[in-house]
Amino acid sequence: MQEYSLQMRKEGKKIGFVPTMGYLHEGHLSLVRKAREASDVVVVSTFVNPTQFAPNEDFSKYPRDEQKDKMLLENEKVDAVFIPSPEEIYLRGFQTYVEVGEITRGLEGQSRPTHFKGVTTIVTILFNSVMPHVAVFGQKDAQQAVVIKRMVQDLRMNIEIIVHPIVREKDGLALSSRNIYLSEKERKDALVLSSSLRYASEMIASGEMDSGEIIGEMRKKIEAVDSSSLDYIKIVDAETFEEAPSLSQGGKYYILVACRIGKTRLIDNLLVNTGKSELFV
Ligand code: AMP
Numbered sequence: 001m002q003e004y005s006l007q008m009r010k011e012g013k014k015i016g017f018v019p020t021m022g023y024l025h026e027g028h029l030s031l032v033r034k035a036r037e038a039s040d041v042v043v044v045s046t047f048v049n050p051t052q053f054a055p056n057e058d059f060s061k062y063p064r065d066e067q068k069d070k071m072l073l074e075n076e077k078v079d080a081v082f083i084p085s086p087e088e089i090y091l092r093g094f095q096t097y098v099e100v101g102e103i104t105r106g107l108e109g110q111s112r113p114t115h116f117k118g119v120t121t122i123v124t125i126l127f128n129s130v131m132p133h134v135a136v137f138g139q140k141d142a143q144q145a146v147v148i149k150r151m152v153q154d155l156r157m158n159i160e161i162i163v164h165p166i167v168r169e170k171d172g173l174a175l176s177s178r179n180i181y182l183s184e185k186e187r188k189d190a191l192v193l194s195s196s197l198r199y200a201s202e203m204i205a206s207g208e209m210d211s212g213e214i215i216g217e218m219r220k221k222i223e224a225v226d227s228s229s230l231d232y233i234k235i236v237d238a239e240t241f242e243e244a245p246s247l248s249q250g251g252k253y254y255i256l257v258a259c260r261i262g263k264t265r266l267i268d269n270l271l272v273n274t275g276k277s278e279l280f281v
Contacts, residue, residue: 001082005043005131008079013040017132019123022046022083023063023177024072027167031136032076034164038134044073045082045126047089052118063180082130089125098124100147100154103241107256108143108267111231119144120151127159134160140167140174142254142269146241166269168194174268181264189227190261193268196221196233200255204272209247211235214255222259231258231265238271250275 008015016039018031024046035042046069053059066083073081097117104116127135137145145163152159167175172194173187182190196218203214215233222230235244238252247253256269 001043001080001084001129002131004080005129008041009131014134015039015130015132016042017126017130017135018042018044019126019135019137020044020046021048021062021177022069023065023180024069025167025175025177027138027140027175029072029076030167031138031164032073032078034162035134035136036076038136038160038162039132041079042076043080043082043130043132044078045084045130047082047084047122047126049089049118049122050086051090051121052115054112054114057112058178058181063177082126084129089122097121098151098155100151103143103150104147106241106243107232107234107236108141108258111258116144116147120147123148124151124155124157127157132159134162136162136164138167139163139165139269139271140176141267142256142271143241146239172198174266176266178264178266182261186227186262186264189225190264190266192222192225192228193257193259193266197255197257197268197270201270201272204247204274209249209274211243211245211247218255218257222257225261227262229260231260233257247272247274 005015016035018035020028032042032044048062050059070081098120099117100120109116137148149161152161171191173190200214200218208214218233222228234256236242236254237244238254244253251274253272254269258267
């Protein structure tokens, strides 16, 4: 991988990179198209990273379809696909990790305490392998994108990070590889994540600025769905990821929700800009 990238760099090509865990969908492909726009050569990795899953999580049953992924990426005319094995990534005797501080503690980090250490470590290894100029991440994992940006800045990694909006089904469900776990009924129930976010955006558009009120209404909607088990709803400052007890005019915030539908843990979020009313896509 490094040899390829060094050659591309020697030829003066700008390398765009999209790291994924495979089982690709339109959300991933939108990142690939964004990388294409921003660079000359596009590299996509597919690697289900064991260190970002806790022992009780779905690592072994995480969906995989290498052939289909390769076909989709070929259709997108990506220049290289990087599919390393766990042994190639985690060399014998591996013992070096990258850990970002405060912003990894709340939200996903609170529910999944070892998750971000796994993410920042694998992303560093992938960055050092692919040596991109630009990397594209999805707003779907909004906290992850902020954590990666922090890491890149703190460790002086010379890589531009682009964050691309969430791709949704027509009915609002955010695309996710994990949607495959949902039964037909759960698939319908899962719409409560996006519909409660939409409801929150309507509350804000009509002047509600109290986070507690907004979260309370969202909670009611989610808890009314029998297959749901709410993990968190949070409203945070979009830059710092610090909790915002109330919204102020002209501010930018993420409303984030994590919820189990049946056994499947789903996340979704909405970026709100209280100065404007372009609230929901
Ligand atoms: P994953 O394969 O789930 O690790 O995701 C790889 C990248 O795709 C991450 O940057 C995700 O945020 C992004 N992604 C996943 N789902 C979506 C979506 N529905 N819309 C946009 N980006 C997404």
